[in-house]
């Protein structure tokens with residue numbers, strides 16, 4: 001993927017994090033609104049699935065950007081990018097599993 | 107070949123590594139905000155990893171309020187960065203002729219965006235602190 005596309009997605013995921021993260025915070029910290037969100041487990045799970053995906057992309061790409069800036073070498077850039085991608089996907093799979101078990105979906 | 111030497115020059119300029127983030131001479135406020143953005147980004151990643159590892163982990167009370175400061179800064183400044191990086195409110199490019207002359211890209215609307223981001227940061231951090239220090243202890 002072109003670097004400009006990767007960064008564009010970095011900003012899109014940032015906006016997604018702001019929205020889904022707010023829902024996540026309200027669900028767990030506001031007694032009133034939290035009860036409404038948690039009563040709808042499909043909404044809670046859907047929000048978490050999007051939040052987790054966006055957050056992992058943004059966090060791991062953020063770390064990648066910092067690393068490839070500190071080690072400016074074509075070969076290293078390639079390996080760092082692959083490593084970050086694989087670790088990110090595995091983390092998402094494990095995270096979804098944990099969520100589904102916690103919500104009683106699996 | 108031309109391109110390659112330019113590439114090498116670019117790499118050479120980056121040799122300061124992390125200490126370069128704090129090479130503060132002639133920094134504009136935007137450059138300081140960017141350094142803070144990077145540091146808060148790294149800190150949030152560290153929190154998130156702990157939050158995943160022991161699912162739902164939180165540092166608690168005052169530390170949660172501090173976490174709020176870190177996250178709300180990154181969010182408020184991030185919104186400003188997204189606007190700037192997508193080209194909104196950047197202004198027309200202008201040839202900078204003197205070292206003392208500021209590029210238009212950080213004048214005008216950009217300055218209002220900085221103020222907007224900082225105000226948003228304070229408001230969000232206050233709301234977060236209220237939840238961390240007042241609402242959470244009541245929820246038990």
Ligand code: HEM
Nearest residue numbers: 014017018059062063144147148150151181184185187188
């Ligand atoms: C609330 C929403 C958020 C917004 C609006 C936001 C915005 C941004 C933006 C615009 C950048 C790009 C800076 C650049 O390279 O030009 C960025 C970088 C970054 N963000 Fe976020 N972010 C958010 C949440 C998060 C979260 C939750 C994390 C951690 C899990 C995070 C970690 C990072 C990291 C590590 C970087 C890289 C810093 C760098 O390139 O210097 N961000 N963020």
